[in-house]
Amino acid sequence: MRSIRIFDTTLRDGEQSPGASMNVEEKLQVARQLARLGVDAIEAGFAISSEGDFEAIRTIAGEVRGPIITSLARAREADIRRAWEALRDAPRKRIHTFHSTSDIHLKYQHRGMSRQDALKRSAEMVRLARSLVEDVEFSPMDATRTEPSFLAEVVEAVIEAGAGTVNIPDTVGYSVPEEFGGIIKYLMDNVFNIGKAVISVHCHNDLGLAVANSLAAVRAGAGQVECTINGIGERAGNCSLEEVVMALRTRRDFFNADTAVRSEEIIRSSRLITKITGLSVQPNKAIVGANAFAHESGIHQDGLLKAKATYEIMRPESVGLTSTKLILGKHSGRHAFKTRLAELGHELSDEELESAFRKFKHLADQKKEIYDEDLEVLVSEELAGAPELYSLAGLKISSGTDETPSATLKLRTGEKTSEHTATGDGPVDATYKAIAALTKTKSTLQRFEVKSITGGMDAIGEVIVALEEGGITVRGHGADTDIIVAAAKAYINALNKLAAKRQKGQIRPPEL
Numbered sequence: 001m002r003s004i005r006i007f008d009t010t011l012r013d014g015e016q017s018p019g020a021s022m023n024v025e026e027k028l029q030v031a032r033q034l035a036r037l038g039v040d041a042i043e044a045g046f047a048i049s050s051e052g053d054f055e056a057i058r059t060i061a062g063e064v065r066g067p068i069i070t071s072l073a074r075a076r077e078a079d080i081r082r083a084w085e086a087l088r089d090a091p092r093k094r095i096h097t098f099h100s101t102s103d104i105h106l107k108y109q110h111r112g113m114s115r116q117d118a119l120k121r122s123a124e125m126v127r128l129a130r131s132l133v134e135d136v137e138f139s140p141m142d143a144t145r146t147e148p149s150f151l152a153e154v155v156e157a158v159i160e161a162g163a164g165t166v167n168i169p170d171t172v173g174y175s176v177p178e179e180f181g182g183i184i185k186y187l188m189d190n191v192f193n194i195g196k197a198v199i200s201v202h203c204h205n206d207l208g209l210a211v212a213n214s215l216a217a218v219r220a221g222a223g224q225v226e227c228t229i230n231g232i233g234e235r236a237g238n239c240s241l242e243e244v245v246m247a248l249r250t251r252r253d254f255f256n257a258d259t260a261v262r263s264e265e266i267i268r269s270s271r272l273i274t275k276i277t278g279l280s281v282q283p284n285k286a287i288v289g290a291n292a293f294a295h296e297s298g299i300h301q302d303g304l305l306k307a308k309a310t311y312e313i314m315r316p317e318s319v320g321l322t323s324t325k326l327i328l329g330k331h332s333g334r335h336a337f338k339t340r341l342a343e344l345g346h347e348l349s350d351e352e353l354e355s356a357f358r359k360f361k362h363l364a365d366q367k368k369e370i371y372d373e374d375l376e377v378l379v380s381e382e383l384a385g386a387p388e389l390y391s392l393a394g395l396k397i398s399s400g401t402d403e404t405p406s407a408t409l410k411l412r413t414g415e416k417t418s419e420h421t422a423t424g425d426g427p428v429d430a431t432y433k434a435i436a437a438l439t440k441t442k443s444t445l446q447r448f449e450v451k452s453i454t455g456g457m458d459a460i461g462e463v464i465v466a467l468e469e470g471g472i473t474v475r476g477h478g479a480d481t482d483i484i485v486a487a488a489k490a491y492i493n494a495l496n497k498l499a500a501k502r503q504k505g506q507i508r509p510p511e512l
């Protein structure tokens with residue numbers, strides 16, 4: 001059985017999805033989850049592209065253990081040296097450098113650069129990267145629109161220069177499975193030193209073919225697949241990690257290949273990305289969509305009751321879809337709470353644990369049954385928290401069919417608590433007006449989304465908002481059994497993030 005490496009680029013290409021940018025704490029949380037998921041490599045960012053990316057890579061390199069940590073770098077000396085600085089503390093590190101090779105990119109993006117100059121630069125920069133780290137990956141960008149014999153020349157040259165992995169990107173999502181598999185086979189047959197490197201593939205989903213193309217490449221000999229959780233990424237996204245992993249696992253008989261991914265962590269990883277980026281997954285999305293394991297038709301249900309294999313090709317448990325009821329109640333202690341969190345893969349500091357435990361007790365007062373999903377929400381509130389300038393100290397709502405909705409909200413700002421009453425079109429509008437009056441925020445609300453975490457009348461409701469101020473957009477997240485309280489928490493959470501950015505000077509002052 002061949003072992004296929006999974007190179008996750010959620011934090012780099014995935015973050016290039018419109019509106020998906022993540023802060024350093026959020027990226028660290030994702031990287032920790034990717035390590036639990038068991039990916040082979042994490043592309044943590046593009047070090048030279050921004051201070052934020054550099055800081056995120058440096059933090060992940062210093063704290064996340066297990067996977068290889070990589071940074072993207074153009075084939076330029078400054079990029080490669082910056083990537084190296086960011087990766088310094090990682091025990092397992094890789095520089096991933098790239099240069100376009102298609103004629104169309106060389107003509108327009110590189111102002112008429114010749115093929116020979118592109119090849120020379122690529123090899124030189126791989127050599128430079130190899131002088132800094134053992135593990136170097138090279139990508140000939142827009143490979144699928146590159147003339148095959150030139151592509152083979154470039155691949156040979158960068159392997160000769162020391163690249164241990166050569167990644168073949170379908171940058172614009174143009175290829176189709178038979179053709180893409182053919183390109184990989186062509187390289188396997190025509191690059192004399194191909195055995196010295198792992199061939200990787202990196203497919204975009206513009207034609208909805210990223211997973212199919214990646215699987216065709218595996219059949220043709222590729223040993224690494226680059227992908228993202230939920231398939232997020234530039235434009236229509238990248239190859240979806242969960243789909244490619246589960247296709248290989250479910251059809252090991254066909255592919256004779258598998259990955260080291262712990263598939264039981266897939267749902268948790270998917271939900272974390274949805275929560276952090278605010279990008280929801282469509283209900284019919286394979287593997288992680290809400291309906292992916294729901295059987296509606298009577299015939300299917302009947303078959304399933306008789307024998308699961310009649311209609312089920314994967315067990316829901318194999319991707320982590322379990323609704324284990326937590327047997328913890330109002331009287332349960334910290335120890336049981338901490339133990340369950342550890343089983344779910346969360347190690348909290350004493351302070352975080354204390355705060356999550358307080359929230360758990362509050363929730364246990366409101367909700368009969370507490371599920372692992374509820375706990376995940378509590379914990380992620382702790383881990384992703386921006387430093388709290390503001391916190392909700394109280395909320396009273398008055399609303400009905402024959403009255404103007406009003407909200408009296410108490411807000412704690414540092415040591416001080418202040419109160420304001422506002423009216424609005426509805427209870428959320430009134431609550432938001434009260435918060436806006438108390439904080440004097442100049443931000444504008446760009447998105448407001450409500451979801452329920454678990455079923456039932458006492459389910460936890462989750463609200464995600466996006467606020468914009470001075471060219472910066474942040475997402476806020478709040479969860480509570482009372483949806484208006486959840487909405488207030490989400491708004492306050494986003495305002496805390498804006499306050500943190502303002503303090504770091506990352507928000508432009510308003511134009512006068």
Ligand code: KIV
Pocket residue numbers: 013072098139141142167169170171172202204
């Ligand atoms: O799509 C692409 O070509 C890329 C490269 C930088 C690998 O993301």
Ligand code: ZN
Pocket residue numbers: 013169171202204234
């Ligand atoms: Zn890409």
